[in-house]
Amino acid sequence: MEDSQYEIRHQVLNPNQRQQLEDRRRIKEQLHQLEQDNESPTHMYRRKLKISTDVNLLDQHDSFYHTTKSLLVLFQIMGVMPIMRSPKGVDMPRTTFTWCSKAFLWAYFIYACETIVVLVVARERINKFISTSDKRFDEVIYNIIFMSIMVPHFLLPVASWRNGSEVAKFKNMWTDFQYKYLIVTGKPI
Numbered sequence: 357m358e359d360s361q362y363e364i365r366h367q368v369l370n371p372n373q374r375q376q377l378e379d380r381r382r383i384k385e386q387l388h389q390l391e392q393d394n395e396s397p398t399h400m401y402r403r404k405l406k407i408s409t410d411v412n413l414l415d416q417h418d419s420f421y422h423t424t425k426s427l428l429v430l431f432q433i434m435g436v437m438p439i440m441r442s443p444k445g446v447d448m449p450r451t452t453f454t455w456c457s458k459a460f461l462w463a464y465f466i467y468a469c470e471t472i473v474v475l476v477v478a479r480e481r482i483n484k485f486i487s488t489s490d491k492r493f494d495e496v497i498y499n500i501i502f503m504s505i506m507v508p509h510f511l512l513p514v515a516s517w518r519n520g521s522e523v524a525k526f527k528n529m530w531t532d533f534q535y536k537y538l539i540v541t542g543k544p545i
Contacts, residue, residue: 411444411446412444413535413538414450414531414534414535415444415450417534417535417538417544417545418450418531418534418535419534419544419545420527420530420531420534420545421441421450421451421527421531424527428441432459432462432463434466435462435463435464435465435466435467435470435512436463436512436516437516437517437520437523438453438457438459438460438462438463438517438520439451439452439453439459439520439523439524439527440452440453440457440458440459449524449528450527450528450531451523451524451527451528451531452524453520453521453523453524460517463517467512467513470509471509471510474506474509474510477506478503478506481499481502481503482503484499485499
């Protein structure tokens with residue numbers, strides 16, 4: 357038995373062989389512990405579902421949020437990305453996205469106001485473009501450029517709001533990663 361272990365230790369194994377060897381060793385250790393353990397052995401097979409988090413520590417060392425906070429606030433004011441930050445001290449996902457939140461109602465309002473302005477300006481430009489018989493080439497080009505600048509306004513709900521939940525998930529994953537990194541290394545990112 358000792359000779360076979362000696363040979364295995366000194367062999368060069370590929371990653372799959374090494375993983376298989378470690379799995380076998382772990383299973384042997386678990387079976388050995390099961391023989392000795394008369395209590396419920398289920399603790400050996402259960403994975404910890406979630407690390408208990410210290411919410412205040414998480415808020416204090418969330419550098420990703422602190423570095424992107426100004427951009428997040430700007431996007432909220434402009435109605436571009438209506439995601440919200442949970443209140444401090446509450447143990448729930450830090451960044452949330454819901455279709456009926458205060459930030460989203462604000463985004464609806466801003467978008468409606470912007471749409472009215474865009475439609476009024478577009479109507480005026482189109483009427484001026486159609487009614488003017490003396491059309492110089494540069495005025496035509498400027499009109500077309502101006503109209504093409506206003507078109508992306510109508511893409512906002514499709515391009516940005518639809519992905520709000522994914523942005524919130526991404527920010528929450530970063531927050532969790534930063535907290536785990538802090539717990540493991542003892543240093544914030």
